[in-house]
Amino acid sequence: MALQNVEVIAKKRQLSQIGKKTEPVDSTIKEQFKFNSIAEVLSFNSPVFIKNYGPGQISTTAFRGGNASQTAVLWNGFNLQNAMLGQSDLSLMPSFLFENIEVEYGGSSSLWGSGAVGGSIHLNNKPLFDQGLKASTNFGAGSFGLKNISTNVTFSNSKFITSTKIYNSRSANNFNYVDTTDKEHTVKQQKNASYDFLGLMQEIKFLINAKNILSVNAWINANKRRLPSFDLQSESKTYQRDDAARVTANWSFINSNFRSGLRAGFFEDKINYTDSLTSLFSKNKTQTIIAENENYLTWHQHHQLNFGFNFSSSSAFTTNYESTKTLSRASFLAGNKFSFLNGKWLTYVSGRAEYFSVGTLPLTGNISTEYNLTKHVVLMASTAKVYRQPTLNELYWLPGGDINLKPEQGYTCEGSVNYKTQINAFSIFISGAAYSRKIDNWILWVPGVNGNPSPINVQQVWSRGTETTWKINYYKDKFSYKINLVTGYVLSTVEANSLENDNTVRKQLIYTPRYTVNATILIGYNKTALTFFNQYVGYRFTTSDNSQWLDPYQVSSLRLNYSVDTNLAEFILYTACNNLLNKNYAVLQGRPMPLRNYEIGITIKTKKKNT
Amino acid sequence: MKNIIVISIFLSVTVSCVKDKPQDSVQPQVQLTNAKKVYIINEGNFGSGNSSISLYDTGNDAVIENFYQTQNTASPAIGDVAQSLTKINGKFYLVVNNSGKIIVCDDQFKKLTQITKLTSPRYILPITNQKAYVSDYNGNEISIIDLNSNTKVDSIACPGFTEEMALIYNKAFVTNTKRNYTYVINTVNNTKADSIDVGTNAGSIVIDKNDKVWVLSSGDQTNTIAGKLSRINPITNQIEISFSFNVSESPFRLCLNKTKDTLYFLSGGIYRMAISDNNLPSAAFIAKGTKTFYGLGINPNDHTLYASDALNFNQKSNIYIYNTDGSQKKYFKAGLIANGFYFE
Numbered sequence: 001m002a003l004q005n006v007e008v009i010a011k012k013r014q015l016s017q018i019g020k021k022t023e024p025v026d027s028t029i030k031e032q033f034k035f036n037s038i039a040e041v042l043s044f045n046s047p048v049f050i051k052n053y054g055p056g057q058i059s060t061t062a063f064r065g066g067n068a069s070q071t072a073v074l075w076n077g078f079n080l081q082n083a084m085l086g087q088s089d090l091s092l093m094p095s096f097l098f099e100n101i102e103v104e105y106g107g108s109s110s111l112w113g114s115g116a117v118g119g120s121i122h123l124n125n126k127p128l129f130d131q132g133l134k135a136s137t138n139f140g141a142g143s144f145g146l147k148n149i150s151t152n153v154t155f156s157n158s159k160f161i162t163s164t165k166i167y168n169s170r171s172a173n174n175f176n177y178v179d180t181t182d183k184e185h186t187v188k189q190q191k192n193a194s195y196d197f198l199g200l201m202q203e204i205k206f207l208i209n210a211k212n213i214l215s216v217n218a219w220i221n222a223n224k225r226r227l228p229s230f231d232l233q234s235e236s237k238t239y240q241r242d243d244a245a246r247v248t249a250n251w252s253f254i255n256s257n258f259r260s261g262l263r264a265g266f267f268e269d270k271i272n273y274t275d276s277l278t279s280l281f282s283k284n285k286t287q288t289i290i291a292e293n294e295n296y297l298t299w300h301q302h303h304q305l306n307f308g309f310n311f312s313s314s315s316a317f318t319t320n321y322e323s324t325k326t327l328s329r330a331s332f333l334a335g336n337k338f339s340f341l342n343g344k345w346l347t348y349v350s351g352r353a354e355y356f357s358v359g360t361l362p363l364t365g366n367i368s369t370e371y372n373l374t375k376h377v378v379l380m381a382s383t384a385k386v387y388r389q390p391t392l393n394e395l396y397w398l399p400g401g402d403i404n405l406k407p408e409q410g411y412t413c414e415g416s417v418n419y420k421t422q423i424n425a426f427s428i429f430i431s432g433a434a435y436s437r438k439i440d441n442w443i444l445w446v447p448g449v450n451g452n453p454s455p456i457n458v459q460q461v462w463s464r465g466t467e468t469t470w471k472i473n474y475y476k477d478k479f480s481y482k483i484n485l486v487t488g489y490v491l492s493t494v495e496a497n498s499l500e501n502d503n504t505v506r507k508q509l510i511y512t513p514r515y516t517v518n519a520t521i522l523i524g525y526n527k528t529a530l531t532f533f534n535q536y537v538g539y540r541f542t543t544s545d546n547s548q549w550l551d552p553y554q555v556s557s558l559r560l561n562y563s564v565d566t567n568l569a570e571f572i573l574y575t576a577c578n579n580l581l582n583k584n585y586a587v588l589q590g591r592p593m594p595l596r597n598y599e600i601g602i603t604i605k606t607k608k609k610n611t
Numbered sequence: 612m613k614n615i616i617v618i619s620i621f622l623s624v625t626v627s628c629v630k631d632k633p634q635d636s637v638q639p640q641v642q643l644t645n646a647k648k649v650y651i652i653n654e655g656n657f658g659s660g661n662s663s664i665s666l667y668d669t670g671n672d673a674v675i676e677n678f679y680q681t682q683n684t685a686s687p688a689i690g691d692v693a694q695s696l697t698k699i700n701g702k703f704y705l706v707v708n709n710s711g712k713i714i715v716c717d718d719q720f721k722k723l724t725q726i727t728k729l730t731s732p733r734y735i736l737p738i739t740n741q742k743a744y745v746s747d748y749n750g751n752e753i754s755i756i757d758l759n760s761n762t763k764v765d766s767i768a769c770p771g772f773t774e775e776m777a778l779i780y781n782k783a784f785v786t787n788t789k790r791n792y793t794y795v796i797n798t799v800n801n802t803k804a805d806s807i808d809v810g811t812n813a814g815s816i817v818i819d820k821n822d823k824v825w826v827l828s829s830g831d832q833t834n835t836i837a838g839k840l841s842r843i844n845p846i847t848n849q850i851e852i853s854f855s856f857n858v859s860e861s862p863f864r865l866c867l868n869k870t871k872d873t874l875y876f877l878s879g880g881i882y883r884m885a886i887s888d889n890n891l892p893s894a895a896f897i898a899k900g901t902k903t904f905y906g907l908g909i910n911p912n913d914h915t916l917y918a919s920d921a922l923n924f925n926q927k928s929n930i931y932i933y934n935t936d937g938s939q940k941k942y943f944k945a946g947l948i949a950n951g952f953y954f955e
Binding site for chain 2: 181183230235277278279322398399444446453458498499500501502503504510514515538539541542543544545546547548549552589590
């Protein structure tokens, strides 16, 4: 039994994934993105639409028609959403930090709490016992002054693991782009867009005895970046610093029929924003404490009860509020997993009740089930009540914040089918899902008097759509081929809006593409892999009455990993050509993306100890 | 067989139902009459470059959207955030705030030239036939424009975010949303002559039939500072009378009717008061309802009141025309975030 799987948080993930489409990012694909952030991994490999303001700039999610604050980003089960903003910036999360990245489709508020509405992104560390000393260093460089360096040193024996990861990524980011609206100066250079991201992650894990595991994780990072003007603005002198310190401790107790976990975390996020042109200097700090207890009792050969408590408290220190403000939440969760027909049919039922220091939060719950119809086919269905609590900014921002704001809440249901088979050297996996979700009291910032925006519970939104995944893998001798196709179709429309003569009803939400298609072709020989990624994103509306939009874009990337084994070490050479077809595109209006550009890199890994 | 069924189920999930390509809105062919026109300035979303000008024909209620684009097909982009429109010497001056420029057009809205080297211009005020002042958000200065060459020739240091301006007796009164003062500039020698404490966040200014200057300050809800309406004697630069609002209110967009005896402003709803009133109006002349009034203007030709509702600031604005008794006369759609009107 792999010891890392006995940890209690892994149990929770397993439960939340019953009856729902969940996809891990393939490890060979992930290897091709070791110099990139989670934002790039997801945008090329999942139907999650990443709202990206440019390389190194803010990247947030639109998942199943929801917005950034309706996606939970969970680091080993802890929600990383900034408590003031209610969202996470994925560009500040290098993919190399996480051994495992999983995309959980669909909401799961009863397990993951506020914000898990459209779906959840799991970033997991899975260090292994008994691996000896391992070290690897990645050096990368690329167009526009891109420089990457990251190192991972891990030591583990049968009782103890330590893993240290350090990274720095920086770029002048002064790429050229084409401004089609300016006929006199068509080719322009991006200005004031440099960035410098630095971070350290440390994990320590003890196997105290056969029944107890203790782990401590820390992730500290300091990120500097200049924020460019959008293409029509005359100039920008804005600068932003995002610093974060995250420390978690995790104790798991494992018995034959009972497991229990105690977890606690402290999270500090600082965002300091400076604009010398407008003399705007904004300092914001949030501190969040989370304490959690979870218990799993196998009370019958086939049935397992789980229950737990969660307490979380977030405080914001900012000049934009009247004073320091704190939101606290205490939750009780209980559920039961039923297993019938020798494990062919699983059902999970759960409920969550919460106390919230400002207003009330709904009771949430879910019922999900999956059935192995044949050896090849699994049928899944799930329904859940989901919610998102108002963020600190929505409640307290001055002027505009509204203490009487209600949580966004609604119901989601989905059904999916997985088909899996092995034909000689081919393995085939096909998955299709359809879902529907209605959210009431959807919060929108609507500018009021003097243009000062104020959040209001203004509308009802109905999101529905389908996703498919097609994977064909071929392995024979040293050859491997992979073809992946991931499609997403989302209709996310306003169903009701209280404004007079409003023209948003039945209209698609802004920046929610109806169609996304990702295709990947990998050709591998031994440890060398050539991968072609292609991403298509359909029309994105930029106004809520759908009167303005951006055209679809298609962007490709070709990446090559070439591995050389020596007695001393393993060397992996890496090269990439991004935006292969040199397309002029923008994900968001007025935020140009680079034309064709290149990356090269090398990874040096110590040889694996032969035990 | 089973595989075929499974595959066909997946295919049907992959293929979906709504056509992705949006329908381009077709601009109906409109016949313009000889009646007076109203130009609506739609500032668009900050950072999105989707400003536009809508033309409204009071003769037949026809609306031409994207009128600037229609008249300038070769180079149709206005830039980011069209802030204000002023006609000087028969030419339109369209101030584009976040692109740092003023587009100069002929009376048919065909672009003639543009004035650049401005930081974030807001309003233009003609001082003489040759000279105009331009207020600025971030520039900490008033730009002086030579109207013959349409170039910036000089500037007057003026810290803070300067906004609307008014000219009387060789004095330009310049409102400022970052300072508590309205500055008085001697327009003969282009120097700052005086400053008047009008309260926090003052952005709009008018001159009434008695040659008195009225300045409206919005206050600051964050720091619980109330807005103020002040009447200034332009000869002495003294405040003659001042009215305080409740802290919860944020009045803005002060306007005057044609006879220059009635003030209008926005504060949620639309308010009006006579220049001779001794108190602020206690109730809105036109209630807010669910609207977000953002632009306000009085048509000098028929005295009707034009107000724009920016809705959620991310869709086409609603333009409401009200009769002088406050009843709604008309309603139509203009571009994104209409902030003001130019009446022929």
